[in-house]
Amino acid sequence: QKEVEQNSGPLSVPEGAIASLNCTYSDRGSQSFFWYRQYSGKSPELIMSIYSNGDKEDGRFTAQLNKASQYVSLLIRDSQPSDSATYLCALANAGGTSYGKLTFGQGTILTVHP
Amino acid sequence: DGGITQSPKYLFRKEGQNVTLSCEQNLNHDAMYWYRQDPGQGLRLIYYSQIVNDFQKGDIAEGYSVSREKKESFPLTVTSAQKNPTAFYLCNPPETQYFGPGTRLLVL
DSSP, X not given: OOSEEEXXXXXXXXXXXXXXXXXXXXXXXXXXXXXXXXXXXXXXXEEEEEOSSEEEEETTEEEEEETTTTEEEXXXXXXXXXXXXXXXXXXXXXXXXXXXXXXXXXXXXXXXXX | OTTEEEEOSEEEEXXXXXXXXXXXXXXXXXXXXXXXXXXXXXXXXEEEEEETTEEEEOXXXXXXXXXXXXXXXXXXXXXXXXXXXXXXEEEEOTTSSOOOOOEEEEEO
């Protein structure tokens, strides 16, 4: 079993729809969870971080964490073509001032078509 | 760039050649990490340094070497022992969740 597994893509949604990206993980000691967006040829860009069970909203993005079920998800509301990118789920065993090693999933390619 | 710079943007390596990738930060962070990304995959940890003059192997250190003589700098050398070096290399100070712009290494 991979340490971090993301739903296989590519995922295609129409403009204005909700895109749902999922990630499961195996290490119950994980404390910090991140979603990165990566455009082709660019480095990953942090879009959401979540540390506690429940939902965290930031604009059109909502991250959901369920530590008991070991999954974290990202919802993108009112999807735009500019959201088309690869989304990477990452987690760390540490929190606080230094996150240490990040463990990544393989990424999910999202395409938002007009 | 969030205070993290990497150079060059593209690097070409000939067979049997060692090449060095630069990572510099002006964030005054103690720790710096190097990751590698292969097409269609997530990032994997190569080497990391928690403090000046100290560094540790990550998950895929074979064929790589590093030094940490200054707090601001953490260069990564891809040696001739690394048989499959073509990848996107990213530097990250773990006190942030941000990455440098990356170096794409290609083999001639």
